[in-house]
Amino acid sequence: MRTQKGLTFDDVLLVPKRSPVRSRNDVDTSTQLTSRIRLHIPVLSANMDTVTEARMAIAMAQAGGIGVIHRFMTTRQQVEEVQKVKRSRGFVVEHPRAIAPDACVEEAARLMRRYDVGGLVVLDERRHLLGLITERDVLLAPDATARVDEVMTPAERLITAPPEITPAEAQTLLYRHRLEKLPLLDGEGRLAGLITGQDLIKSRQNPQASVDEKGRLRVGAAIGVGEEELARAEALLAAGTDVLVLDIAHGHADHCIDMLQELRRAFPQAQIIAGNVATFEGAKDLAAAGANAVKVGIGPGSICTTRIVTGFGVPQLTAIMDCVEGVRASGRAVPVIADGGIKTSGDMVKALAAGAAAVMIGGLFAGCEEAPGSPVIRDGQKFKVVRGMASLGAAISRRQAEREGDESAESQADWDKVVPEGVEAVVPYRGHVREVLHQLVGGLRSGMSYGGAFTIPELQENAEFIEITAAGVRESHSHDVQRV
Known part of the structure; x- marks a missing residue:
């Protein structure tokens, strides 16, 4: 010893x-x-x-x-x-929170609270983008039982980008169109990711x-x-x-x-x-x-x-x-x-x-x-x-x-x-x-x-x-x- x-x-x-x-x-x-x-x-x-x-x-x-x-x-x-x-935080959210078009506004609100997000992408069964529903849409909805596709912003009115977009290009689009969210779509219209203005801001605020x-x-x-x-x-x-x-x-x-x-x-x-x-x-x-x-x-x-x-x-x-x-x-x-x-x-x-x-x-x-x-x-x-x-x-x-x-x-x-x-x-x-x-x-x-x-x-x-x-x-x- x-x-x-x-x-x-x-x-x-x-x-x-x-x-x-x-x-x-x-x-x-x-x-x-x-x-x-x-x-x-x-x-x-x-x-x-x-x-x-x-x-x-x-x-x-x-x-x-x-x-x-x-x-x-x-x-x-x-x-x-x-x-x-x-x-x-992340330049691209690869799997953003999603909801079906026939879900109700109340369900959308519950998901936003649960996952602490300001919006949900609306997808069909093949992940084609149908629209986007945000907290603002939920708050202004006339009825909590209304369908999501009745209050969402439809895909044809959204600004989108290809998955290959660079951070600088994404920032330009977000600023030019005063966007909060930028969906990324592949060649067949399927969702490939989501870029948010908040994430770009966080990246600039915390470079370390x-x-x-x-x-x-x-x-x-x-x-x-x-x-x-x-x-x-x-x-x-x-x-x-x-x-x-x-x-x-x-x-x-x-x-x-x-x-x-x-x-x-x-x-x-x-x-x-x-x-x-x-x-x-x-x-x-x-x-x-x-x-x-x-x-x-x-x-x-x-x-x-x-x-x-x-x-x-x-x-x-x-x-x-x-x-x-x-x-x-x-x-x-x-x-x-x-x-x-x-x-x-x-x-x-x-x-x-x-x-x-x-x-x-x-x-x-x-x-x-x-x-x-x-x-x-x-x-x-x-x-x-x-x-x-x-x-x-x-x-x-x-x-x-x-x-x-x-x-x-x-x-x-x-x-x-x-x-x-x-x-x-x-x-x-x-x-x-x-x-x-x-x-x-x-x-x-x-x-x-x-x-x-x-x-x-x-x-x-x-x-x-x-x-x-x-x-x-x-x-x-x-x-x-x-x-x-």
């Missing part, structure tokens, strides 16, 4: 370096999430049910990062969350957004290791998921490695992040098994009690360094993602300097407007609920999702087996996630300038850590003053 020292973020500081950086705006914060996916900022929102669903994922991708939709819902629900992200080759926002989705998870993965990939996150508490386990290998055989082109691990051997084995990135963190999260309940874990800074060495030993250039323990922008800088390509954040984002759930008021202050995905509440939600309404699948014996490794808590309401990201990325830019680095790889190359004492930690914070 041997012992070794493990360090976390508060145990160290980075030594300042001579810097050629004249302005923090000159640094490049982009990173490779996987070999095929590049992010403008090295940040993922965690796949927790109190952190990331479609709304958070959209905001993260617009800011240049990526959100990972949690898996504690049915496959159908998770697919719908992914589709919401994919439909929120994380988008795929079709201009749609990127999104990740979490899966587990159960027998049904292969079907979940297939459905998520078909919906346009950019990266799967194979996520279990102890990723250096045979069933996780087996699942990773099975996923790689079934979906050889899929981008897969696997975890969580905290050791050289764990990272090496996941990389060798086919992971496109390895997620690191056993118990560092603010709401995780794994280390207390089980006695196992590795302090996060040491875990990152060991896992970076592990993936190198695998012979594959696989990025490492630091998951958990990020309390400040300084922690993020340290994680990246230690070798991580990106960080995954849960607790800091749980208090944001875009996180699932409504704020609660306590003593006149706003809070939001956050819970660990191994907490009792999360276990209940997971069982409910797995049963999908089958009450017979549950027994008291099942609940007797649950030993929580996380807690439920509240965090201060923090406003919109873009404001939190502004502070985090601003701190990263400043940190890179102190480290003499224009890029994250340069930050890692220049990094020199110094271990500090408890007095050094106190000195690092504001002290000997009364804060106003």
Whole structure:
């Protein structure tokens, strides 16, 4: 038996370096999430049910990062969350929401509300375009029971374009004819897609957004290791998921490695992040098994009690360094993602300097407007609920999702087996996630300038850590003053 020292973020500081950086705006914060996916900022929102669903994922991708939709819902629900992200922006909406001509106006209104869209294309059985119905048409309809084809704008009055149209040409048409939507038709009059003015505006407003080759926002989705998870993965990939996150508490386990290998055989082109691990051997084995990135963190999260309940874990800074060495030993250039323990922008800088390509954040984002759930008021202050995905509440939600309404699948014996490794808590309401990201990325830019680095790889190359004492930690914070 041997012992070794493990360090976390508060145990160290980075030594300042001579810097050629004249302005923090000159640094490049982009990173490779996987070999095929590049992010403008090295940040993922965690796949927790109190952190990331479609709304958070959209905001993260617009800011240049990526959100990972949690898996504690049915496959159908998770697919719908992914589709919401994919439909929120894109040069061409390949499969716009459609309705039949003989449907009623009330049904059109219901579909618009459900899918949060401002209009529906009206198609026949062979996908020929018959018309377009918008929210305005619905509001002005004399009767909610009227047929859609009685209130829609018919196809012969619509401006259309061929599928080969360029963004510049589409923008010209939309402006010239004061259009909101531009249907794309093939040579036989069948619908081939839809361009909206709103999507073009979003593209111009967020040039740094994380988008795929079709201009749609990127999104990740979490899966587990159960027998049904292969079907979940297939459905998520078909919906346009950019990266799967194979996520279990102890990723250096045979069933996780087996699942990773099975996923790689079934979906050889899929981008897969696997975890969580905290050791050289764990990272090496996941990389060798086919992971496109390895997620690191056993118990560092603010709401995780794994280390207390089980006695196992590795302090996060040491875990990152060991896992970076592990993936190198695998012979594959696989990025490492630091998951958990990020309390400040300084922690993020340290994680990246230690070798991580990106960080995954849960607790800091749980208090944001875009996180699932409504704020609660306590003593006149706003809070939001956050819970660990191994907490009792999360276990209940997971069982409910797995049963999908089958009450017979549950027994008291099942609940007797649950030993929580996380807690439920509240965090201060923090406003919109873009404001939190502004502070985090601003701190990263400043940190890179102190480290003499224009890029994250340069930050890692220049990094020199110094271990500090408890007095050094106190000195690092504001002290000997009364804060106003």
